[in-house]
Amino acid sequence: MFRKRNLQITQRILRGLSGFLEFVPTQCILCRRTTYAPVSLCAGCVAELPVPLHPCAICGEEIPGTLYSIFCSRCLTQPPPFALCRSALLYQPPVNRLITSFKFSARFEIGKALSYLLCKQFIAHYNELDAGFPNALVPVPLHNKRLQQRGFNQALEICKVLAGHSRIKLQCDLLFRCRHTAPQSKATSLAARRKNLHSAFRVAASRTDTHSRNAQTTTIPEHIALVDDVVTTGSTVAEAAMMLRRAGVQQVDVWCLARANR
Numbered sequence: 001m002f003r004k005r006n007l008q009i010t011q012r013i014l015r016g017l018s019g020f021l022e023f024v025p026t027q028c029i030l031c032r033r034t035t036y037a038p039v040s041l042c043a044g045c046v047a048e049l050p051v052p053l054h055p056c057a058i059c060g061e062e063i064p065g066t067l068y069s070i071f072c073s074r075c076l077t078q079p080p081p082f083a084l085c086r087s088a089l090l091y092q093p094p095v096n097r098l099i100t101s102f103k104f105s106a107r108f109e110i111g112k113a114l115s116y117l118l119c120k121q122f123i124a125h126y127n128e129l130d131a132g133f134p135n136a137l138v139p140v141p142l143h144n145k146r147l148q149q150r151g152f153n154q155a156l157e158i159c160k161v162l163a164g165h166s167r168i169k170l171q172c173d174l175l176f177r178c179r180h181t182a183p184q185s186k187a188t189s190l191a192a193r194r195k196n197l198h199s200a201f202r203v204a205a206s207r208t209d210t211h212s213r214n215a216q217t218t219t220i221p222e223h224i225a226l227v228d229d230v231v232t233t234g235s236t237v238a239e240a241a242m243m244l245r246r247a248g249v250q251q252v253d254v255w256c257l258a259r260a261n262r
């Protein structure tokens with residue numbers, strides 16, 4: 001059953017990726033040289049980007065030291081509500097600069113290039129593990145106030161690239177930000193970050209409210225890929241994943257462009 005579904009999804013993905021065969025030359029966003037790569041990043045610059053080396057198999061945080069272990073001590077004692085967290089890159093120069101330009105200067109070509117790197121890893125992960133692709137892609141939502149300030153949700157832009165190449169459904173009517181929280185980067189301690197996020201997310205009701213004139217049914221997928229641009233402590237995605245799990249989602253996998261140090 002799972003194998004048949006995976007084969008169907010793989011076929012859909014190959015059809016999606018076939019669009020990459022018609023490359024047009026662009027300028028690399030880092031070295032400015034002309035590149036025929038599928039996105040605006042040349043192979044040489046991609047090879048030099050900082051990538052996770054020994055990520056924890058659950059939370060994805062780099063495991064320090066030379067002794068290699070699969071899980072970090074935190075996940076062994078208190079596993080997070082998500083099944084895994086994977087990032088394409090580390091939030092170090094020049095990745096931090098690129099993501100800042102994408103988010104705060106609306107440089108969408110940068111967002112697309114980094115999302116493409118994530119997309120390759122995303123597809124390889126589910127193909128290699130035969131783990132079953134997620135049923136839906138869910139962007140970590142922004143509160144309306146911040147959405148109006150920025151004009152776009154960077155997580156949604158990443159999801160669009162993933163959805164375009166994996167053909168997995170993009171679901172934006174499930175998770176909402178119901179409180180305008182201070183930026184997580186300004187909440188320094190872990191306790192402050194948790195307090196800042198308390199009740200920040202809401203999941204759409206899964207049943208039809210027959211008393212409402214605008215009655216709607218939101219499907220609760222079994223397996224979700226929750227997508228954000230940067231994960232630092234993991235408290236934001238943990239809070240969102242917890243709300244999704246409470247609403248009936250069986251598995252939440254977190255995918256982000258870059259992982260930052262705590």
Ligand SMILES: [Zn+2]
Pocket residue numbers: 028029030031032033041042043044045046
């Ligand atoms: Zn380059």
Ligand SMILES: [Zn+2]
Pocket residue numbers: 056057058059060061071072073074075076
């Ligand atoms: Zn961990």
